[in-house]
Amino acid sequence: MEVPAALFSFQLLSFFLIVLHLSSFSVPMELGSFLPNCSKTCGNVEISYPFGVGDGCFFQGFEVICNKSIPFLAGSDLQLVEILQGEVRVKAKPFLVTSCKPHGNMVTEINLLQDSPYTISISSNRFIIIGCSTGGAVTDANATLSSCTSVCYTRDSMDDGSCTGQGCCQTTLPRVQKHKVLTTFLIGVNKNLTSPCSYGVIVENGSYIFRKSDAWDFNLSENVTTKLEWAIGDHHEKLRNKNVSICGQNSIDYDSKRFPGDYLCRCSPGYEGNPYIKGSGGCQRNKEHNPCVPEATCQNTNLGYRCSCSTWNVGDGYRMGSGCHRFKGIQLLLGSMVSIPIMITALSWFYLAKKNRQLTKMRAKYFHQNGGLLLQQHVFSGKGTCSNQTKIFSARELEKATNNYDISRVLGRGGQGTVYKGILEGGYTVAIKKSQLIAQCQVDQFINELVILTQINHKHIVKLIGFCLETQVPLLVYEFIPGGTLYQKLHGYLDDVLTRLSWNDRLRIATEIGEALSYLHSYACMPIFHRDVKSSNILLDWNNTAKLSDFGISRLVPLDKNRVSTAVHGTIGYLDPEYFSTGKLTEKSDVYSFGVVLLELLTGRRPVQHEETRDYSSLVMHFKSCVGRGNLLQVLDKMVLEEAKMEEVRAIAGVASRCLTVLGARRPTMKKVARKLASMR
The missing domain is CATH 3.30.200.20 (Phosphorylase Kinase; domain 1)
Structure with a gap:
């Protein structure tokens, strides 16, 4: 394999061979049939079907070996920590490789075998590299899919808990086709400040916290884990096509979204238990999850519960809705026959009750209209918290x-x-x-x-x-963020007082919003494109600490996509011209908008100026024109000229210029921008 020239004299070190061939004994079993005396625990770990210990206790491919009260996935050295829906948590040590000088070069492969129900979870794990002057990558036969590089400028340049490129780096794992062979490797170079060994490990996101001492003396903690995905394999697809129920009673099967043909089982709404077991041990009705109030009649349907209030009660009957309320209008109307004063009182109560009933119906209507039933189903089905x-x-x-x-x-x-x-x-x-x-x-x-x-x-x-x-x-x-918006503090009056932001505040605000966008793009469980980054969506507290807001038009982006087609949304003056012309949304659209915010911090000017000022119409074009003529000082804010060092100003202007490049592919990522701004502070 050819090492990229940008890595200079990096040498290939060794990584690991992970073969998840975790098959069990070949006893033919129907899913849901198992012996009643099977062990439900091994040590402190609960073992639930389709997993099991011993003959007749597990579905094919899901055997667990209990060795001295320590559970292992059969056919491997992976110690089982916890069984989850569609995932298992295992100890991360088998996924660790150590490469120390002066070992030779070796390239190894991760082979995801056809007979195994397990794959390494793409969304739950991170590929972490630990060491100095060390790089790592995961590749297929054609190109690098995921990589990162770790350097150490000085020992003090590293921070505990920070795995962003100094002493420790991390990257997501690529999603590949089923049974695809991946090649993984570490790359190192000898320089003055290097660690004696390099380490590579696939760990569950958040389970490992970097300490700067790890770059020189690393021992993987027993508490660090890795997640594997599992599903019922596609070899049962024929049964599904024949409408043969594979899951237990009161449960349904659904695609696991791991690979085509793989699926999982879950209990129907209003039921709980083990959906893989048929009979009394499977999904049972759970009265505590009944969404109806006690005063309502509950009817079970294939789609869940249906609630209806009894006679003389009003409301939709749902706990998360308007519930049921007693309507006493008839009794009051009958009592009004006694006398006119009583009748007037009764009619008044009747009117109020009617108004209350209308209000209750209206609120129930709004509850349904605003997605209340969808959120209700989301909660009671156990899909969300x-x-x-x-x-x-x-x-x-x-x-x-x-x-x-x-x-x-x-x-x-x-x-x-x-x-x-x-x-x-x-x-x-x-x-x-x-x-x-x-x-x-x-x-x-x-x-x-x-x-x-x-x-x-x-x-x-x-x-x-x-x-x-x-x-x-x-x-x-x-x-509540009490200090107003960045737009108000840069371009006008806040509470009738003209505000002025110091250079240090401006530099810190830029760094904080850069970190927030870097988190959305690179570290959230699924990448998020904000689509409306602007100074009026940046809130400040009394200490001018910044917080990004307004996610109404943001987009969640699957890990295997770096761009999505969408209707164009945004604000004039901040809108990425490439996104505006093509409709293709990428993370670089947020980078462009952030570049405009940097110009506002540097110049104190609005992104779009009214024509009657005859100064400029577009801040971006005006800035590029002045910089092109060598007149950067002409556009800087007075406060910046008074307080900032010119090398800092030129550095920020350079970052803004790269963010505002017309072609999105040539703009830096928010991770790189945030790292550059942090280094300046």
């Missing part, structure tokens, strides 16, 4: 928090809606986002933003606290 991570607010709570959406509580308005300041019971201040338009596209954007925000956890991205579905348009509740 949204309800455990966020709070579901009632319409009345948010009306009280905003003083019935008083205009004095408005924090800002935009294309996606209006943001209000809210004060909850207990004095906790929040920001409440309310869509402006009543259209299905707005509901879709709300659901999109909700799904994305529940998957994000970063200190420089605004945190979602909860949501409300009972209003005409859905509402999102965020943490």
Whole structure:
């Protein structure tokens, strides 16, 4: 294999051969049939069917060997830690290779064999390289699919917990076709500051935390794990085509999305248990997961539960909906016959009850219209934990928090809606986002933003606290960031006071937003393209710490795609011209928009200027024109000229210029941009 010239004299070191040929004994078994006296544990690990220990206790390919109360996957040295739905967690040590000087070169392969139900999980693992002047890659027969390089400028340049290229680097694993052979290797070079050994390991994302001492003396902890995906193989496809039930009663099979023909089983909505077992040991009705309130009649259907309120009760009957409420209008009407005053009182109560019934029906309608049933099914089927991570607010709570959406509580308005300041019971201040338009596209954007925000956890991205579905348009509740937006502080007055940002604040804000975008592109469980990066979507607290907000038009991107076709969204002045002309969205579109934000920080000017000023119309074109004529100082903000060092200004201007390159392929990634900005600070 030819080593790329950019790696100079890097030498191929050794990596490992992982052969996941984890087959079991060949006893023919029907899925769901097993002996009742099978062991359910091995040591502290629960063993559930289709996995099993001993003859007749497991489905073919899922045997577990229990050796002195320590479980291993049969046919391998992989110690089992936990069995999950579609995945197993194993100790990572078998996936570790150590290569020390002066060993010869060796290229090894990962062979994913046809008879094995296991593959290395692409989404749950990372390929980590530890050492100095060390690179690693995963390749197929044609080209490098995934790689990273680790260097050590000085011992102090490394940080504990940071695996971003100094002493430690990490990269995602490539998704390949079934039974594809991968080649993996380490690359090293002898320089003044090098570690005696290089290490490569595939570990579960987040299970390994880098310490800078590991670059010289590395011992893989027993707690570090690797995840393998499993599924029922495609050799049962014929049974599925003949409509023969492979899963147990009250359960369904679904594609595992691992490889075509592979599938898993799950219990039907309202049931829980082991979906792979037939009979009493399988999926059973779970009354605790019944979505109906006690006052409602519950009917079980193939699609789940159907709730309906009994006579003289109103509402939709669902726990997450309006429930059931007693309607006493008839009794009051009969009692009104006694006297006119009583009748007037009864009619008044009847009117109020009718209004309350209409309000309840209207809120139930909005609940359904705003995707409430979809979220409800998401929770009760066990697919998500949204309800455990966020709070579901009632319409009345948010009306009280905003003083019935008083205009004095408005924090800002935009294309996606209006943001209000809210004060909850207990004095906790929040920001409440309310869509402006009543259209299905707005509901879709709300659901999109909700799904994305529940998957994000970063200190420089605004945190979602909860949501409300009972209003005409859905509402999102965020943490309150009190300092206004970057746009307000750069281009105008905030609370009638002219604000000025110091150079140090501007450089730090650029670094923090760069880190946030780098996280979205490279470190989130699925890459996220923001699509509307601009200074008005960057919130600042009282210390001018930055947080990225507004994910209404963002896109989740599968790991095997680096671009998606989509309708063009964004803001004039920040919009990537390549995305605008082709409709092909890539991570480089966010890089271009970030470059415009860097120009705002440097110049203090708006991205688009009105023609009557006769100065410029496009900040990007004006900046490029001045730089081309060697007049960079002409466009810089007065504060920048007074406080910044020129070498810093030129460096930031250089980063902005590369981000604003017309061809997206020539722009740097946000990971590289964030690393450059961090090194300047």
